[in-house]
Amino acid sequence: MKPLDSLWGTVITGLVLTLILYVIVRAAIGA
Amino acid sequence: MDWGAFVHYGLVRWLHIGAGVMWIGLLYYFNFVQVAALKAAQADNNAAGITKHVAPRALLFFRWAALVTWLAGATILGNHLFEALFFQQKALVPIGVGAWLGTIMLFNVWALIWPNQKKILGLVQASDEEKGKARRTAFLASRLNVALSIPMLFFMVASGGIFRTALFPIAS
Numbered sequence: 001m002k003p004l005d006s007l008w009g010t011v012i013t014g015l016v017l018t019l020i021l022y023v024i025v026r027a028a029i030g031a
Numbered sequence: 032m033d034w035g036a037f038v039h040y041g042l043v044r045w046l047h048i049g050a051g052v053m054w055i056g057l058l059y060y061f062n063f064v065q066v067a068a069l070k071a072a073q074a075d076n077n078a079a080g081i082t083k084h085v086a087p088r089a090l091l092f093f094r095w096a097a098l099v100t101w102l103a104g105a106t107i108l109g110n111h112l113f114e115a116l117f118f119q120q121k122a123l124v125p126i127g128v129g130a131w132l133g134t135i136m137l138f139n140v141w142a143l144i145w146p147n148q149k150k151i152l153g154l155v156q157a158s159d160e161e162k163g164k165a166r167r168t169a170f171l172a173s174r175l176n177v178a179l180s181i182p183m184l185f186f187m188v189a190s191g192g193i194f195r196t197a198l199f200p201i202a203s
Binding site: 004005007010011013014015017018021022025026028029030031 | 063179200
């Protein structure tokens with residue numbers, strides 16, 4: 001079963017992606 | 032009064048948010064409500080109410096709201112659109128990430144979800160095998176959009192004024 005098959009898996013995927021992108025963007029702009 | 036600024040930053044942003052609420056609201060309706068409701072209705076031999084009367088209407092507003100949201104967002108960015116999308120200014124990187132996520136989501140709506148939903152709902156001819164494949168593709172594209180909507184909304188709300196300076200302080 002893939003994460004996107006369940007709603008919880010989908011929401012957790014979105015939250016993890018948010019955290020990863022936030023860290024990357026902060027590092028990229030030198031914050 | 033600067034009417035150009037009023038239209039650009041007032042009316043167009045209002046439209047962007049209103050259409051965005053409709054787009055993401057219907058996306059969440061499909062994923063949080065309709066998928067499970069359709070399964071239960073099919074078990075009751077009662078799915079036509081949803082597939083014939085609800086889904087086509089919901090998809091109509093869904094796909095056009097997606098396009099209006101994107102166009103209004105691109106209009107707001109105006110001359111800064113390419114700077115944002117290609118991360119050419121530090122202050123525009125957060126909104127650039129949000130814009131990329133929204134662009135990928137718009138692509139999913141028009142290139143994956145809508146063409147496959149047309150097969151599923153019988154709006155275009157398709158064999159049972161094609162319908163099965165279309166169901167899986169549309170489902171995964173829709174779920175991917177739910178996942179992408181979470182960082183997209185974060186970067187959209189975190190890109191303005193005090194929120195951006197608090198969450199993305201730029202070293203001077």
